[in-house]
Every structure is written in structure tokens, then in C-alpha cells.
Amino acid sequence: MHSITFLGTGGGRFVLLSQRRYTGGIWFDLGVNMIIDPGPGALIRALQFGRNPSKLNAVFVSHRHLDHYNDAELMIEAMTHGLKKTGILVINKNTLDYISEYHRNSISVIIPDIGEKFRIHDLEIQAIPTIRHENGIGFKFFTEEEIITYSSDTDYSPELIRYYKDSKILILNVISPDSKKTDKHLNTEKAIKIVKRVRPELTIIQHFGMRMLNANPNLEAMEITRETGVRTIAARDGMTIDLRDLEISEVDGQKRLFDF
């Protein structure tokens, strides 16, 4: 079963430091196992939510902020099992120097240009742009059945639409609610502009900042659904989406801790 599991849905400094929502990134199982943006707690949340880090094939880092790269070395260590196994690191240009030489040398590194397509085993992936956000990159995954797009942190620009189009699932990092002013991130108003034009089958919003959590991400997701007619949900920590039928399930993290 192909699936996506949210190891954390928090974003920004204050949520990161309070862990009001976790910051472990997103686990993609598309036949290839990948962790995207392993922020603080990625390893412990993977274990808590029943994902086995030694099964990882690749670690993805979109940009050089702590809530996106902090646990990258740890996940590389878990992926390579103390150098007994190989693995791949996909990372944007200006973040590679944050990764120790020891860890860089233990894996293959892919530093894609914007728009560039590359493969991990049979899976095709494209690096897509972000706007006004540390020269970061987003990722678009092409499986035989579906296209899944992860925006990473970005501001809005019409330029993004052509990169997001044809997505069955669009994952947007919407850090702020309604029309709250934000220069380097999406708020709900900007997300609506994107979803109206991309029209995926499902939009998932995540990477919530403090104001978003106070506003209630579920209400913001409902607003996006109402304005666009596109099913939109707010991700929760430990939520898994089954890509066959887009059914959602949630792991009781405490019960699953130390399950394997």
C-alpha cells in the first residue's frame, strides 16, 4: 500500500520550540521510502508512528531552516544503518554545507536544479521552485497512478501553478490563517488562489504556525473547500493517507511506540 504519514505538522519557530505540533516531516511510502524535511523529532516520531527508519531509501531536505533539516543527519544514520546500507540525500544547493562530511560521504547526494527531473529507483521526481524562501525547492512525485506535489515553504506566485498542475494530491505548507500578512509563506487566502487554479483531487494543508493553530486549521481547511470546491483537509500528527482510496487513518502514537 502506498501511503503518506505526517510525522509532524508544525512549522515556524514558536511551534517548533513548544512542540505544540510535532516537526518530524512527512514519510512517503511510494514503493520507495522517503522522509521529506526531517525537522526536530523526525526519528522519534517515525518510531512512534510505526515507520521503520532502516527501511528508508532517501532523505529529502527542501531548505536550510531548522524545522526542515535538523534531523537530516540522524535520518541518514538510520537509513544507512551505520554504513552497512546505501541511501540517497536529495537537498537544495545551499543546505548541503550544513551536513557533516562524514554523513555526506556515506550516501549519494542529488542537488537538483529547479525543474530538473531525477529518479530514485523507479520513481520519477521533479524539483520545483519556491518563492522568496531561502532558495528552497519543493518536490513533485510521479508514480504510475498519481502525481503528488509538496510545496515546501513558499510565498505565492502565479509561476507556481504550472509546476503544481496535474497533482492528484497537493500538500501545501500553510503557516498562517486567513489573509494574515506573510511575505515568505502561504496563508489560507494564498492557498485558495493556488487550489482554485490547480484543482487537485485532494489538498492537504500542514506546517502550521502558532496563529494558524489558534485559528484552528480544520476551520481554515473547510474555508478552502468552501471557496474552491476541492476536498481539503488539515493534517494531524500521526495521520496516514492510503493512496489507493485517499482514506485517512491515525496511529495512536503511544500504543505504537516501540512496536517493532
Ligand SMILES: [Zn+2]
Ligand atoms: Zn518551515
